[in-house]
Amino acid sequence: MARKKTILQKVEEQFETLQVLNEEGEVVNQDAMPDLSDEQLKELMTRMVYTRILDQRSISLNRQGRLGFYAPTAGQEASQLGTQYALEKQDWILPGYRDVPQLIWHGLPLTKAFLFSRGHYVGNQMPEGVNALSPQIIIGAQITQAAGVALGLKKRGKDSVAITYTGDGGASQGDFYEGMNFAGAYKAPAIFVVQNNRFAISTPVEKQSAAKTVAQKAVAVGIPGVLVDGMDVLAVYAATKEARDRAVNGEGPTLIETLTYRYGPHTMAGDDPTRYRTEDLDNEWEKKDPLVRFRKFLENKGIWSQEEEEKVVEQAKEDIKAAIKEADQTPKQTVTQLMDMMYEELPYNLKEQREEYAAKESK
Known part of the structure; x- marks a missing residue:
């Protein structure tokens, strides 16, 4: 037993958290800094600000009865958009129900995103050229699907990958291991992203598994596992870019665990996070806000301002207003x-x- 414990400890010690920016927006790992231009950095910030406004408006629309099912995204922007930004247009996204922002930035019109929330079939019809499946409601089912899509891409000789998302709760499902094991065995070009926001619906991650990290579970299926600061968009981008490069080079799949936090409830369908999260924990993670951190970094570089951010906010509000109007006009x-x-x-x-x-x- 002592020897087994030592082996486990050695495995756990390998999984250090990848971070590029600390909470003050300072570069703490220059070696991991991705090669992005100032314009690309600004685009990443634009997308995160836009998505935060979209989340706020979607919550409001839900409360007004103008949307149906909705899972808040605030706090997870770096995890969601850092991964998506590392993709190419030809890549496939297999999202969970919280991962609508990735679909939008991959090409899904806002109107269709709203119609998806309402359960309208038009919201599940991907436009030509948008390589994605509709958000999966069944926890973890998208993981085995991604393995199949990735194998199909490999057999067709495509220079693309399939990326899929789930939360820490999804990592407790049988589909999680099965999908990764299949993809690993066939060296399929897949990226498995587990956004560990600590509570699934309401169960703390510490009670879901005896493993110290989700990332280390990659060892069991023989693929690389990466543990990333999910509130640091540059670290998330860097990890995903490397995983994609590996996949298209025929080196097989990667598991990425992003340590993140959702500031709102699990969904707007009656969940009350105050019943299972403390105010102190909320405050601790608010200090790690991905937008605040990245904003400080960009301002220190002199490439972002309050004026620019306000323009993004106003544009998001205008786009959302037009999209919800179009959704309202869509025949029921x-x-x-x-x-x-x-x-x-x-x-x-x-x-x-x-x-x-x-x-x-x-x-």
Whole structure:
């Protein structure tokens, strides 16, 4: 037993947290600094500010009854957008339900994002050229799907990867190991991102697994695992860029664990985070806010200002206003449409029901 414990300790010691910027926006790891131009750095900040406004407005729209299902994203912008920014247009995204921002920056129109929230089928129709699946609601199911997509890309000789996202709760599912094991065995070009926001829905990560990190679970399937400061957008970008380079070079998949935090509830469907999170913990993570940290870094470089940020805020508000108006004008989905999309030929027991709904809808 002593020898087994020593081996475990040796494994755990290998997983140090990758960080480029500290909480004050200071570079603490020059070697890991990604090669990004000033314009690219500003674009990253623009996307994070825009997404924070989108989150605030989406919460408000949800409370007004103008959106359906919504999972808040504030606090996870660096984790979400740092990974997406390291991708190429030809890459595939297989998101979880909190990962709508990645889809938007990959090309999904805001209007469709809002329609997805409402459960409208149009919101699940990806535009031509947007390589993505609809957000997965089943916890962890997207991980095995990503392994399959990645293998398909490899067999077709595509210079692209499949990236998928889940939370620390998803890492407790059987699909998590199965998907990574499959991708590892076939050296499929996949990137598995676990956004560890510490609580899944309400269960602390410490109670989900005896492992000190999720990243170390990569060892069991023979692939690299990386532990990253998920509030540091540059560290997240650097880790994802390296994982993508490995994948397209035929070196197989990577597991990335981003240590992050969601400031809001798990979803807007009645979750109350004050029942399982302390005010002290919230305050601790607010000091690590990814926007504040990156803003300090850019201001110190002299390439970001309050005026520029306000322009992004106003643009986001205008875009959201126009998109929700367009969503409101989209014809509502009908029951008969749902039936027709689900079945090539209706079962006998639904034919009568369809006739009844068709009559109601024609009035």
